[in-house]
Amino acid sequence: MAIKTKTVYVCSNCGMDYPKWYGQCPSCKEWNTLKEMNISSSSTTNVPAWGLTSSDGGSKNSPVNIHNVEYSHTQRIDTMDMELNRILGGGLVRGSLTLLGGEPGIGKSTLMLQLALRATGIRTLYVSGEESPQQIKMRAERIGVTNNECYILSETCTDNILSHIRSSNPDLVVIDSIQTLYTTSSDSAAGSVSQIRESTALLMRYAKSSGIPVVLIGHITKDGTLAGPKILEHMVDTVLSFEGDRNHIYRIVRCIKNRFGSTDEIGIYHMSGGGLRVVENPSQALISQHNASLSGNSIAVTLEGMRPIMIEVQALVSSAVYGTPQHSCTGYDSKRLNMLLAVLEKRVGFRLSSKDVFLNITGGIRVDDPALDLAVVASVLSSSEDISIGDKVCFAAEVGLSGEIRPVTRIEQRIAEAARLGFNIIFISRYNKVRIEDYPSIRVMPIERVEQLIKLCFS
Ligand code: TYD
Ligand code: MG
Numbered sequence: 001m002a003i004k005t006k007t008v009y010v011c012s013n014c015g016m017d018y019p020k021w022y023g024q025c026p027s028c029k030e031w032n033t034l035k036e037m038n039i040s041s042s043s044t045t046n047v048p049a050w051g052l053t054s055s056d057g058g059s060k061n062s063p064v065n066i067h068n069v070e071y072s073h074t075q076r077i078d079t080m081d082m083e084l085n086r087i088l089g090g091g092l093v094r095g096s097l098t099l100l101g102g103e104p105g106i107g108k109s110t111l112m113l114q115l116a117l118r119a120t121g122i123r124t125l126y127v128s129g130e131e132s133p134q135q136i137k138m139r140a141e142r143i144g145v146t147n148n149e150c151y152i153l154s155e156t157c158t159d160n161i162l163s164h165i166r167s168s169n170p171d172l173v174v175i176d177s178i179q180t181l182y183t184t185s186s187d188s189a190a191g192s193v194s195q196i197r198e199s200t201a202l203l204m205r206y207a208k209s210s211g212i213p214v215v216l217i218g219h220i221t222k223d224g225t226l227a228g229p230k231i232l233e234h235m236v237d238t239v240l241s242f243e244g245d246r247n248h249i250y251r252i253v254r255c256i257k258n259r260f261g262s263t264d265e266i267g268i269y270h271m272s273g274g275g276l277r278v279v280e281n282p283s284q285a286l287i288s289q290h291n292a293s294l295s296g297n298s299i300a301v302t303l304e305g306m307r308p309i310m311i312e313v314q315a316l317v318s319s320a321v322y323g324t325p326q327h328s329c330t331g332y333d334s335k336r337l338n339m340l341l342a343v344l345e346k347r348v349g350f351r352l353s354s355k356d357v358f359l360n361i362t363g364g365i366r367v368d369d370p371a372l373d374l375a376v377v378a379s380v381l382s383s384s385e386d387i388s389i390g391d392k393v394c395f396a397a398e399v400g401l402s403g404e405i406r407p408v409t410r411i412e413q414r415i416a417e418a419a420r421l422g423f424n425i426i427f428i429s430r431y432n433k434v435r436i437e438d439y440p441s442i443r444v445m446p447i448e449r450v451e452q453l454i455k456l457c458f459s
Pocket of ligand 2: 108109110130176
């Protein structure tokens with residue numbers, strides 16, 4: 001019997017499919033992203049992921065009373081990497097599908113090979129469609145092999161990979177990368193949206209039915225144009241994003257979706273000659289090069305996940321060289337910077353909009369925490385006035401549109417972190433209710449308005 005195929009139009013941005021073509025994707029509103037695609041009617045993507053298939057091919061799922069669902073508490077696999085364990089909420093969940101996305105060269109292969117090599121006591125299979133076993137071995141030698149049961153497979157055909165997995169029976173599978181896989185059930189080229197979807201669906205069915213966790217590596221380019229990983233985000237259980245600048249020392253693994261835990265956690269690594277190393281004291285590392293005697297530098301206490309982390313904010317304010325002043329940011333939202341500059345102009349009369357303003361978060365880290373606002377304002381004022389902010393001073397507060405200093409979450413932890421690292425003064429919002437007497441080693445300075453900061457620091 002001939003296999004029936006049907007034609008669908010799949011959006012390369014969001015992965016939705018439609019029976020007819022549209023110029024604009026009705027779901028994500030992107031233009032010219034719908035591509036024609038032939039899929040066989042036996043396509044794996046139509047079968048629910050959690051469906052267990054019985055030997056005769058039919059689904060044997062039926063409604064179960066929730067009290068009768070069996071669940072074991074030892075469902076997580078220890079990755080032997082304390083940062084990964086924490087980000088995942090205590091280890092890799094059995095039967096889960098995890099996606100690790102990131103730009104090329106950031107260290108995805110290294111992190112996952114490290115995982116396969118270090119997870120002792122379990123059998124791991126590292127499938128690479130990009131590197132030969134010799135190349136993987138070279139990388140493994142740099143990292144150091146400890147797991148005797150780590151297997152390497154160079155293969156790009158998903159169907160073959162699945163048959164190898166079934167015969168070798170591993171406890172953990174890593175696929176590097178999902179973009180290199182193809183399956184014979186789809187006739188489009190490897191790396192295309194339909195191939196990625198089909199291969200992921202096959203692997204997802206395998207993970208769910210066998211209870212073996214599968215980790216997929218996916219490439220994302222800087223502008224996010226590559227289709228694959230965006231679609232995958234909907235299909236997988238957990239999405240980890242590997243961020244940072246490959247020219248910087250620090251790399252951050254951030255959890256952006258987690259069906260089995262919180263998405264608040266991040267892990268900080270640095271790339272060494274022997275693989276990725278966990279940064280055990282990130283605050284210390286990130287402010288180690290801080291020079292308090294230079295103007296434009298300040299220290300903020302931000303919160304990454306549950307952890308307070310101290311980072312350095314640098315600003316440079318200079319007369320605009322060209323007609324239109326430039327405002328540019330690295331690691332910080334430039335809209336937010338413009339807002340803070342407008343607040344300074346309107347509320348305290350600093351004419352900064354006609355100046356070039358550059359802002360940099362050191363260490364190659366991107367921060368969204370509003371608690372950074374006060375440090376940004378302090379840095380900008382410090383550079384503009386050319387007055388350095390005193391040594392051992394730090395900031396943790398949001399700045400509102402009317403120049404008011406607003407409270408931030410978990411202020412106690414932030415103050416404690418600043419005190420731990422030997423800071424003498426921390427500026428916070430007056431509306432953050434803290435018992436100052438709880439922190440004898442640090443002076444807590446509650447302020448209400450931006451003007452007070454200027455009076456206390458720059459006059
Ligand atoms: P890689 O993990 O291959 O990145 P990705 O898979 O995300 O494309 O490697 C990242 C970079 O790290 C690469 O340029 C080589 C470098 N590297 C080290 O500096 N030290 C090491 O021990 C290893 C294994 C790689
Ligand atoms: Mg790689």
